Amino acid sequence: MSILIDKHTRLIVQGITGRDGAFHTQQMIAYGTNVVAGVTPGKGGTTMHGVPVFDSVAEAMEQTKANASVIYVPAPFAADAIHEAADAGVPLIVCITEGLPVRDTMAAWHKVMAKRGANNPLGKPRLVGPNCPGLITPGQAKVGILPGHIVTPGPIGVVSKSGTLTYEVVKQLTDKRLGQTTCLGIGGDPIIGTDFIDALALFEADPKTEGIVLMGEIGGNAEEQAAQYIRRHVTKPVVAFVAGQTAPPGKRMGHAGAIISGGTGTAAEKMAAFEAAGVPVARIPSEIPGLIAELLQRRRTRRRNVVAKAAKQATPAKKAASAKKVARTKKVAPAKKAARTKKAAPAQKAAPARAAARKRARTSKQQAPRKAAARPKSKTKAARGK
């Protein structure tokens, strides 16, 4: 499993005859992505790398029954390309182009949301980006510009505002044999179609994703909101990183959204928000693989324990349990607690602060699954049904 794209993805490339569009079409095909159509107005009837080119997205949709589109159209026309894809009924629209005026993105965002309808966070259509590297589901499909050779299939969902920093971290994960379900670059613009919360909801709903790595950066308050969301709704372990700890206020750091304004949007505030939500924060990128590996290990152990416990309690607890069974459960619980404490002990010695954060993380997460277990599952099924 994965999120948003997989081997069933049938992709349209908007701007396929341009320099970037043509190059990355080749790269996506080489990775095994099923590119079914290209669109460049005025170039209909031609082909590019063996892919038929159409004059409009509507025509391409009609002819090829595509289910996703990726946009490499130059900035002045990119928002229009999003509108065109949304109007043609494309369910997943990924805009790679950078440099879109915010006003244009805002209008395109509202178009996509109006098509989706209210209160449908996991629904379609979905816009990813603009100004993002796209996404890749290792071994299945890539939509965008992420390099294919750095990813490998596995249990980790990766979501990031950045491009090359994502590559850096994904490569470090892969080098440590920590594979990925899907790597998603949401982009660094002030207005984006898919934010951290959407991505977290998607990964939470994906049964194959066991842990999540989230990479934010200075500017705005998306990280603070993500931290809140994780505390309330995410049962899977999350590790966070925030770029721009040394960035001065008032200076735009490359990305249109990466600016500290009026004392808000600093890395320190974002890191504190994650820590307060029980999410371990990596100080430097190379800490990420170790942190997520440890949390995954702990989650797997806990799950095994839960399964073992469930097997012992064959009868559901709510049926008037016999006094004997109650006694047994009570005996089991303290033993397990002790076992867990032992495991946590060495980590505490090594890095007291981080261990404390993790301890908090565990406490909050232990409570969360019980409340959340029933609810997100039903939501997930509903979303998948659509």
Add this chain to the structure above:
Amino acid sequence: MNLHEYQGKELFARYGLPVLPGQVAGTPEEARDIAAQLGGLVVIKAQVQAGGRGKAGGVKLAHDPDEACDRARDILALTIKGLPVRKVLVAKAADIAKEYYLSIVMDREKKAPLIMLSAEGGVEIEEVARFAPEKILKLHIPVEGLRPYVARSLMMQVFPDFAQAQQAAAILLKLYTVFMDGDCSLAEINPLAVTTEGRVIALDAKVSLDDNAEFRHVDWDHWRDPEDESGWSRLAREKGLSYVKLDGDIGCIVNGAGLAMATMDLIKHYGGEPANFLDIGGSSNPEKVTAALEIINGDGHVRAILFNIFGGITRCDDVANGIVASLKESPLPVPLVIRLTGTNEEAARQILSDFGLGATTSMDEAVRMVIARAQEVNA
């Protein structure tokens, strides 16, 4: 890009917003001529992009042209919050009865422009927000636009006099047009003033423009003040590099904004100080690499330079070629540490080693190395 007050007022006037007549002056003599032209009481205002100009002595009244000349001379000698005053605005003065605050800002979270309005004008809005947030009225503008009745009813909540509320509503509607047509990320009037005759006018203008929209605004170029940018910043912008000068001594050249920030953070983490933020962007034009080296060498006190390249669209061999071409032309006065990985990494390594340069693949290792090299230079 942030506009100066006089530029913001120029933009406002174009859309029919009421501003008091005035002109910008670079010398005391020019200020005198403008004051003579305007006649009567004038106000001289320092044109720097900083709040609290009044408190810093950057806003003065003058009763006649000679006084305007003297006041302008005083103000042009000031430095306000580290910014030297190079220009003053000379404008007709008004008798103010009451000051309000009005702005439209892009709210990235709600994906909509946000109107902020307050009867507490003339002070910095951040102060009001901190101590009396209930005194700021906020309203998001829906995607279909701002209706006149909405503007009117908003203003009626703040202006006790209906005629004034109506004038203010007209100003808000025009300000919204400025904001949308002008691709602003902020359009602020502080104070929005009511004169003793009951006229509502924009006494100040603070405008930030969305740089991404420059392609459809041919007029923006003339607003860019060449003196606001150092020569190096201008070169960076012209070459499509994203560059911010910092105070440290380790220069860094990175591809991608996120990785560039993370590189700066890592330098700090290992005990160094970054000299800059520099993102060479996605394409790997060797010319950009040359320009990047030139900028970092020229601007500031760099003791060592780090290249951190993760090849995706950027091809490592292109960067290597750029480095070699640049070094052939002018050898570097400081040590260079290169980290390359990703697309065409092998070819890049070959190009560098033919030139006698090494490269590492680990970012952590490269950062520790460049800090060590910088310290050697220090010693």
